[in-house]
Amino acid sequence: MNELREFNLAARGITATYDYPDAEYTVRFSHVGAEIVIAPSTTGLALSFDASTPTWVIEAARKLDALGSLGRNWDSYGGLPISPGARAITFDALGWLKNQDLPVPAVVLGSSGTVHLEWRSNGKKLELGFGENGMSEYLKVDRHGTAEDDEDMECADAEAREKITYLAEWLRSTP
């Protein structure tokens, strides 16, 4: 059972806060049951979850939302706040992947405001980078240490979805 229990499903419209201080979650009922909507404060984007949403997706969405609280120079090197476009496509990616059994990724803010999902599983590494105009880069390293990457991509919509889904399935695959 995932975090739905933590939201006190008997209540309506109650705002709950988590250990990421800037993330607020509103619980409301829909005709299919309890629905949790994360409403990030900066862009108004929302990702809907239901009882079948894997915990890793909820946790990744929390981390992504928390990145929105970081201002300019957050990294002491002039690092930029999260790019709205990067945030949007990362939310999309979580939605595309929410039916896959994956570990919780690191959700990393790049110095240029990009967002990177990073997984380690089965001796492999997978990193997906998202920028203002879509998926911007990836890195996959197999259990023998052989790396494959691409950079300076501007991959959006259906093309990005296909690429991201393929890479996630590679991560889950056994050798």
Add this chain to the structure above:
Amino acid sequence: MPRQDDSALVGDIRVFRRIPPKADRVSKDENGNLVPSTQNFRDSRDDELSMYIAAETSEEAVLRGCEDFYLIEMTIGQIRAVYTKYKRDLAICRDVTEETGPGHILVCGKPSPSMKDELRECAKWVPGRGPMDQPLPPQLAAAT
């Protein structure tokens, strides 16, 4: 104007870099070890990575104003080897100003995702300045 490479900056010269304790810039690998993200090896300043020559400064000076940050170290030789392996242009130059303080250098050259991963593999936590030496931020402490 393109940066000029300083050919005296080579080999075993140790360099420091600050690592922020936020935005998942540090996470746990499959063995539970705390490792820096590859994103720590690219700055937004047009691919000019800020670092400090260890022998010309101090850990305290590098962390001044960022006392909750961590420190990694590596050698200039390791950095040059990665760029040479991937045949990418590289210029390492001094960049000492009143703002940066002594020992500041810039590693100028765009790293690919694979290069950032190899740079990350070369980096080691400075003893006493790593995430295992300080109270972990809540999200990192909770990570499995």
